[in-house]
Amino acid sequence: MVATDGRPAPKGESPAFDLSTYLKGRQAQVEEALDLSLPLIYPEKIYEAMRYSLLAGGKRLRPILCLATCELAGGTIEMAMPTACALEMIHTMSLIHDDLPAMDNDDYRRGKLTNHKVYGEDIAILAGDGLLAYAFEYVADQTQNVPAQRVLQVITRLGRAVGASGLVGGQVLDLESEGLSDIQEETLNFIHTHKTGALLEACVVCGGILAGVTEADLGRLSRYAQNIGLAFQIVDDVLDITATQEELGKTAGKDLIAQKATYPSLWGIEASIAKAKELIEAATTELKPFGENAQALIAIANYITTRTH
Amino acid sequence: MVATDGRPAPKGESPAFDLSTYLKGRQAQVEEALDLSLPLIYPEKIYEAMRYSLLAGGKRLRPILCLATCELAGGTIEMAMPTACALEMIHTMSLIHDDLPAMDNDDYRRGKLTNHKVYGEDIAILAGDGLLAYAFEYVADQTQNVPAQRVLQVITRLGRAVGASGLVGGQVLDLESEGLSDIQEETLNFIHTHKTGALLEACVVCGGILAGVTEADLGRLSRYAQNIGLAFQIVDDVLDITATQEELGKTAGKDLIAQKATYPSLWGIEASIAKAKELIEAATTELKPFGENAQALIAIANYITTRTH
Numbered sequence: 001m002v003a004t005d006g007r008p009a010p011k012g013e014s015p016a017f018d019l020s021t022y023l024k025g026r027q028a029q030v031e032e033a034l035d036l037s038l039p040l041i042y043p044e045k046i047y048e049a050m051r052y053s054l055l056a057g058g059k060r061l062r063p064i065l066c067l068a069t070c071e072l073a074g075g076t077i078e079m080a081m082p083t084a085c086a087l088e089m090i091h092t093m094s095l096i097h098d099d100l101p102a103m104d105n106d107d108y109r110r111g112k113l114t115n116h117k118v119y120g121e122d123i124a125i126l127a128g129d130g131l132l133a134y135a136f137e138y139v140a141d142q143t144q145n146v147p148a149q150r151v152l153q154v155i156t157r158l159g160r161a162v163g164a165s166g167l168v169g170g171q172v173l174d175l176e177s178e179g180l181s182d183i184q185e186e187t188l189n190f191i192h193t194h195k196t197g198a199l200l201e202a203c204v205v206c207g208g209i210l211a212g213v214t215e216a217d218l219g220r221l222s223r224y225a226q227n228i229g230l231a232f233q234i235v236d237d238v239l240d241i242t243a244t245q246e247e248l249g250k251t252a253g254k255d256l257i258a259q260k261a262t263y264p265s266l267w268g269i270e271a272s273i274a275k276a277k278e279l280i281e282a283a284t285t286e287l288k289p290f291g292e293n294a295q296a297l298i299a300i301a302n303y304i305t306t307r308t309h
Numbered sequence: 310m311v312a313t314d315g316r317p318a319p320k321g322e323s324p325a326f327d328l329s330t331y332l333k334g335r336q337a338q339v340e341e342a343l344d345l346s347l348p349l350i351y352p353e354k355i356y357e358a359m360r361y362s363l364l365a366g367g368k369r370l371r372p373i374l375c376l377a378t379c380e381l382a383g384g385t386i387e388m389a390m391p392t393a394c395a396l397e398m399i400h401t402m403s404l405i406h407d408d409l410p411a412m413d414n415d416d417y418r419r420g421k422l423t424n425h426k427v428y429g430e431d432i433a434i435l436a437g438d439g440l441l442a443y444a445f446e447y448v449a450d451q452t453q454n455v456p457a458q459r460v461l462q463v464i465t466r467l468g469r470a471v472g473a474s475g476l477v478g479g480q481v482l483d484l485e486s487e488g489l490s491d492i493q494e495e496t497l498n499f500i501h502t503h504k505t506g507a508l509l510e511a512c513v514v515c516g517g518i519l520a521g522v523t524e525a526d527l528g529r530l531s532r533y534a535q536n537i538g539l540a541f542q543i544v545d546d547v548l549d550i551t552a553t554q555e556e557l558g559k560t561a562g563k564d565l566i567a568q569k570a571t572y573p574s575l576w577g578i579e580a581s582i583a584k585a586k587e588l589i590e591a592a593t594t595e596l597k598p599f600g601e602n603a604q605a606l607i608a609i610a611n612y613i614t615t616r617t618h
Binding site for chain 1 (some may be wrong): 352406434439446460468477499557560
């Protein structure tokens, strides 16, 4: 959890920028907003189940990416906070459903029992559905001081990122590929650009849309996000092999046991780490036109290759 | 499947209005729009699963209610069709998830195998998620010639109708009440106003919002929908006891076997039918100010108490 990996700061990143402090501050803002977004009302059981997973901690990287991009492009935290919360609701729903016995059958997530282990499968399915529906409602109903047309664009992007054209499609291919020994790099790329990448891209792109960036800048932001998304997944795969269960907060070595194809299994650990660093370089290059304003996004990109959990 | 129940046509319903022809025409339009809304693309398996349930037939009452209300209020079919399709996507996702082994564990739906019996539990969960996300995306992206602010209101209403404040909340209470012998009428009302009622209300209310009705008219439409929603559920409960499996296209007598509290179990069959008729009277009364324009909605209300499946 350090701000840099010791390399000289890339162009555009101010040496004075303290990522660790920045992330802590934003994380606290997001935690507070998430807590307020979902009050515990009748019937309490479903709200409890939704809150259990939504407020289970985590780095809140997705909402932070959304807020940071909106600020980079001249918008405010307030404009982007409902979308930032919605992104975390969507991410949480995908974790709850992925952990179900019919899917990855995981008992632990972020060091806590998974939703269905606490509330039962039926409630866990419904808690996911509830979070997904609420994400869209929350953006539509709570976004302030943004033209309605932009909010509709954000909702379109969120839907695309989570549906069959994004996360759901990636998960389907992931399930189909399990146990197969001859997964091609193309298939693995499809899985990850959809399962992890699409939502990360939506975080960045939605932040830009809310602030009203040009199409050209949206393209740059989108490529930045695609690159860090893939790097993030590669690092995740590497950590699954090299980190301990305590560090991960979830079962370690699970991919190996499940015989899941991963980047390290295709390329080896060293080459995977090198590829992740290349992707991060490409990502930060896209942000050069934004100058000093991009320092948070650049620092976050660099952080991805140095994280240990 | 007849247009009236033989009673004199209530005020405001033109005797010349042929509901059966009207429903058939609208149903065909909705079927075509649904078919076009969801092309079969890569990865085909998930789109196949989504299309399997979305295009499994049914009366398409929800989309038709939305289209009819939009027209009643001076809007067009085109303005409301994306929302009408979204309502059917949401309804379909709720059926897919309700049928799962962890929920109602149903093997048949509309005379066909349920989604998880054909595609497996994992894909069925994801098909539901995909349809839910796509519903919101489709409204945001495809609605034409409607001010963006109204479309955001529609998305807010859809989210509320399907989330913990609506359908999901109703389903949670329904699951909790199963097998309990002392369900109060209040609880049963909560279950049905949320599990069935909220989405039916959204159909009507969203049609009105798209057409730009006044707050007062929105209140009338909302009360109409609440009344027919409850009547619809009561008739559903009665049919579960009196109809055969072939007529229903799903397992008959299931509520009795599952010891689910129903209106007939609280009130008896005769009193339940009388109550449904009262609710329909109240519903049609709300529409008097709309005059001739309301004939479709009035005929649909009357049809509810006479349907046999």
